[in-house]
Amino acid sequence: MRWKSDRYSGWGRALVAEGDLARPERISSLKDLPPTPAIGARRSYGDACLNSDGRAIDMTRLDRIISFDPETGRAEVEAGMPIGELARLFAPRGWIPAVMPGTGFATVGGCIAMDVHGKNHHNAGSFGAHVTAIRMIHAGKAKTVTPKNNPGLFRATLGGLGQTGLILSATLQLAPCPGLSMKVRESRAGDLDEHLALLEASQAPYTVGWLDATARGATLGRGIVEEADHSLDPAPKEGRSKSVPVDAPRFTLSKPVVKAFNARYFARIPESGRTRVRSIADFFFPLDRVQDWNKLYGKRGFHQFQCVLPHSETATLRGMVQTIAESGLASPLAVLKRLGPERAGLMSFPMEGVTLAVDFPNRDKATALIRDLGQRTAAAGGRVYLAKDSLADGDMIRAMYPDHAKWVETARKADPDRQLETDLVRRLNLRSA
Amino acid sequence: MQETWIILGATSSMARALSRKLAEDGHAVFLAGRDMDDLRRQAADCTARGASLAEAVKFDARAPESFAPILDRLADQEGMLNAAVFVGSMPDQADIDADPALVDGTITDSFTGPARFLQMLAPLMEQRGGGTVVGVGSVAGDRGRLGNYVYGSAKAGFHTYLSGLRNRLTRAGGHVVTVKPGFTDTAMTWGIEGMFLVAPPEKVAADILRAVEKKKNVIYTPFFWRYIMTIIRSIPEPIFKKLSI
Numbered sequence: 190m191r192w193k194s195d196r197y198s199g200w201g202r203a204l205v206a207e208g209d210l211a212r213p214e215r216i217s218s219l220k221d222l223p224p225t226p227a228i229g230a231r232r233s234y235g236d237a238c239l240n241s242d243g244r245a246i247d248m249t250r251l252d253r254i255i256s257f258d259p260e261t262g263r264a265e266v267e268a269g270m271p272i273g274e275l276a277r278l279f280a281p282r283g284w285i286p287a288v289m290p291g292t293g294f295a296t297v298g299g300c301i302a303m304d305v306h307g308k309n310h311h312n313a314g315s316f317g318a319h320v321t322a323i324r325m326i327h328a329g330k331a332k333t334v335t336p337k338n339n340p341g342l343f344r345a346t347l348g349g350l351g352q353t354g355l356i357l358s359a360t361l362q363l364a365p366c367p368g369l370s371m372k373v374r375e376s377r378a379g380d381l382d383e384h385l386a387l388l389e390a391s392q393a394p395y396t397v398g399w400l401d402a403t404a405r406g407a408t409l410g411r412g413i414v415e416e417a418d419h420s421l422d423p424a425p426k427e428g429r430s431k432s433v434p435v436d437a438p439r440f441t442l443s444k445p446v447v448k449a450f451n452a453r454y455f456a457r458i459p460e461s462g463r464t465r466v467r468s469i470a471d472f473f474f475p476l477d478r479v480q481d482w483n484k485l486y487g488k489r490g491f492h493q494f495q496c497v498l499p500h501s502e503t504a505t506l507r508g509m510v511q512t513i514a515e516s517g518l519a520s521p522l523a524v525l526k527r528l529g530p531e532r533a534g535l536m537s538f539p540m541e542g543v544t545l546a547v548d549f550p551n552r553d554k555a556t557a558l559i560r561d562l563g564q565r566t567a568a569a570g571g572r573v574y575l576a577k578d579s580l581a582d583g584d585m586i587r588a589m590y591p592d593h594a595k596w597v598e599t600a601r602k603a604d605p606d607r608q609l610e611t612d613l614v615r616r617l618n619l620r621s622a
Numbered sequence: 623m624q625e626t627w628i629i630l631g632a633t634s635s636m637a638r639a640l641s642r643k644l645a646e647d648g649h650a651v652f653l654a655g656r657d658m659d660d661l662r663r664q665a666a667d668c669t670a671r672g673a674s675l676a677e678a679v680k681f682d683a684r685a686p687e688s689f690a691p692i693l694d695r696l697a698d699q700e701g702m703l704n705a706a707v708f709v710g711s712m713p714d715q716a717d718i719d720a721d722p723a724l725v726d727g728t729i730t731d732s733f734t735g736p737a738r739f740l741q742m743l744a745p746l747m748e749q750r751g752g753g754t755v756v757g758v759g760s761v762a763g764d765r766g767r768l769g770n771y772v773y774g775s776a777k778a779g780f781h782t783y784l785s786g787l788r789n790r791l792t793r794a795g796g797h798v799v800t801v802k803p804g805f806t807d808t809a810m811t812w813g814i815e816g817m818f819l820v821a822p823p824e825k826v827a828a829d830i831l832r833a834v835e836k837k838k839n840v841i842y843t844p845f846f847w848r849y850i851m852t853i854i855r856s857i858p859e860p861i862f863k864k865l866s867i
C-alpha cells in the first residue's frame with residue numbers, strides 16, 4: 190500500500206491536517222497493518238477525520254456489497270460504501286437504509302463511528318439501531334462483533350469515533366421502501382413556538398425544520414417544517430448535479446445576502462403550505478446536488494454548531510436562536526429537528542429533545558459565538574455533536590456524554606497505545622476518563 | 623439484451639467501475655484475476671447490483687494454462703460474448719533499469735498475455751457473429767518516454783494488436799474499442815508525483831460504455847488527452863529525445 194503525503198480537511202475546511210494517507214482497494218491490503226485510524230468520505234465538519242503528522246486509511250474504495258437478501262432486507266456492505274449509493278441501489282427493490290444522514294456521501298463506516306441520526310430519529314432511532322453485525326479489526330484481529338457476542342464492544346464501536354478498531358464491513362437491516370419517491374408536506378412556522386409545535390405534533394415518519402436564523406423579533410425562530418413519507422408516485426426527474434469550482438469570495442454569504450435569500454426561501458411556501466412529490470435523493474440529500482458546496486465559504490472554511498437540548502429547555506433554545514440572529518453570522522443552512530431518546534452507542538449524540546444545527550463562516554466572531562453556544566448547551570444539560578465540532582472543550586464534552594468513562598475503558602483495551610487517535614480525540618483528550 | 627462479459631484484471635478500480643455498470647444493466651460478468659478472495663467479493667457486489675450471473679475466475683497473464691478453463695466457461699454461456707482487458711503492470715522504470723528481467727513480466731502482463739487470451743477468444747466470437755472487445759491501453763503507449771518506456775512499449779504493442787484484431791473481428795460482425803486513459807485516480811497513481819487532471823474510474827467506465835455503444839475505434843478518456851497526445855506526438859524526435867516529460 191502506497192502512502193501519499195497530503196494536506197486534507199473535513200467538510201468544514203477550517204481545520205487542516207498534514208499527514209500520510211493510504212487508500213486501499215482490497216481488503217488484503219490491510220493485512221499486517223499496524224493500528225491506524227480509518228476515515229470515510231470526510232463529511233465530518235471538524236477534525237474527527239483528521240490525523241495530523243500521522244497516518245490514516247481512506248476507506249472509500251472498499252465499497253462493495255458483500256451480500257444482500259431481498260427477502261429480509263439484510264445487507265452486508267464494506268465500510269466505504271456511501272449511504273446514498275445504498276439508497277439508489279436498493280430502493281427500486283423495496284429497501285432503503287433505515288437511517289440516513291443529510292448527505293448521501295457519508296460512508297457506512299462513518300455512519301457507524303458517529304452513530305448518525307436521520308430525519309426519522311424520533312421514530313427509528315440512530316443508525317446503530319439497525320446494524321446487526323460489525324466486522325472489524327479489533328486489537329490486531331479481524332472479528333465479527335454483534336450485540337449478542339460482545340455487547341460492550343458493539344456499543345463502544347457505535348458512535349465510537351473509530352477508537353475501538355477499523356471497521357471493515359457491517360450488516361445492516363434495511364427498512365422497507367414502498368416507492369421511489371417521497372411525498373413532502375411543507376408548512377410555514379411563523380415563530381419559534383409554532384416551529385416547535387409543528388415538529389412536536391408531526392405524525393410523519395420523517396420530519397425536519399429549516400430555520401431562518403436571520404429572523405428576529407416577532408418572527409424569531411420562523412421556518413419551514415417538512416414532513417415526509419414514502420410515496421408510490423413517480424419520482425420527478427433529478428436535475429444534473431452542479432459543482433462549485435473555486436473558493437467563493439467572502440460576500441457570498443454576507444449578512445444582507447443571507448437575509449434576502451432566507452426571506453425568499455421562506456416566502457416560497459404559500460401560507461397554507463404545500464405538498465410536493467420529490468425524489469428520494471432530493472428529499473434526503475438536498476445539498477448533494479451541488480458538489481463541493483463547502484467552497485462557498487471561501488478559503489477559510491466554516492463551522493457547524495450542532496447541539497441537542499432537552500424539551501424542557503425551550504428558553505435556552507430561544508436565547509440561542511436570538512443570539513445567533515443578532516450576530517448576523519449565520520448562513521442559510523440552519524436546521525431544527527426533534528430527536529427521540531434512543532442512542533445505540535456509548536458515545537452517541539442523540540438525546541430526547543430538539544437539535545439545532547447552524548453553519549457559520551470561520552471568523553473570530555463566529556468561533557467566539559460557537560464557544561458561547563457550547564457553554565449554554567452544557568449548562569442546559571444538552572450535548573454537542575462531535576461530527577460537527579472543531580471548537581469545543583474536552584472537559585465540557587466529557588460532562589455531556591454520560592457513558593464516556595465506560596467507553597474509555599473499552600477503547601483502551603482495543604487500542605492500549607492510542608494508535609487510533611485522531612485530531613478530534615487528541616484535542617478533546619477523549620481517551621482519558 | 624443480456625450479454626456476457628469477461629473482464630480481465632477485474633480487481634483494478636477501472637474494471638470494478640465497469641463491471642458494476644454492466645451488472646446494473648443485468649449482464650453476466652466473469653471477473654478474472656489473481657486475487658480470488660477479492661474477486662469473490664466483487665462478484666458478490668455485482669450479483670447484488672443485478673448481474674444475471676457474476677463469477678470469479680482465476681486468470682494469470684503469465685500462466686497461459688489458466689486461459690483454457692475460462693474460455694470453456696465462456697463457451698457455456700448463451701448469446702454474445704464480450705471482453706474487457708484491464709491487465710497490465712507498471713514497475714518503476716528505475717527498478718527495471720536495475721533488473722532488466724522485469725521487462726519480460728511487464729510485457730507479458732500488459733501485452734502478450736492478454737493478446738494470447740484474446741487470440742483464443744476470437745474464434746468463439748466469430749462463431750457467434752459479434753461481440754465487443756474493449757482493450758485498455760495507455761497514453762504511455764503513444765510515445766516512448768524516459769519515465770516508463772518499457773510499460774509504454776508493451777502498451778504500444780497492445781494497441782497495434784488491438785487494431786489488427788479490430789480488422790479481423792469487424793468482418794465477423796464484432797468490434798474492438800481501444801481505450802487510452804490518461805491519469806486515472808487508481809491505486810496505481812495514488813501518491814505518485816506529477817499527476818494532474820486525474821479522472822475518477824467511474825468516468826472512464828462511462829466513457830468506455832459509450833464508446834462500445836457507438837462503436838468507436840480508439841478513444842482517449844477523458845477526451846482532452848487526445849489533444850495532449852497529439853501535441854506530444856508532434857514534437858520532433860531530435861527535440862523529444864532531450865525532454866523529460
Ligand SMILES: Cc1cc2nc3c(=O)[nH]c(=O)nc-3n(C[C@H](O)[C@H](O)[C@H](O)COP(=O)(O)OP(=O)(O)OC[C@H]3O[C@@H](n4cnc5c(N)ncnc54)[C@H](O)[C@@H]3O)c2cc1C
Binds near residue numbers: 294
Ligand atoms: C451536508 C451534511 C449533512 C449531514 N447531515 C447529518 C445528519 O443529518 N445527521 C447526522 O448524524 N450527521 C450528519 N452529517 C454528518 C455526517 O453524517 C457524519 O460526520 C458522518 O460520520 C460522515 O461519514 P464519513 O464517511 O464522511 O466519515 P468521516 O467524516 O470520514 O469520519 C467520521 C468518523 O468516522 C470514523 N470512521 C470512518 N470510517 C471508519 C471505518 N471504516 N472504521 C473506523 N472508523 C471509521 C473516522 O475515524 C471519524 O472518527 C452531515 C454532514 C454533511 C456534510
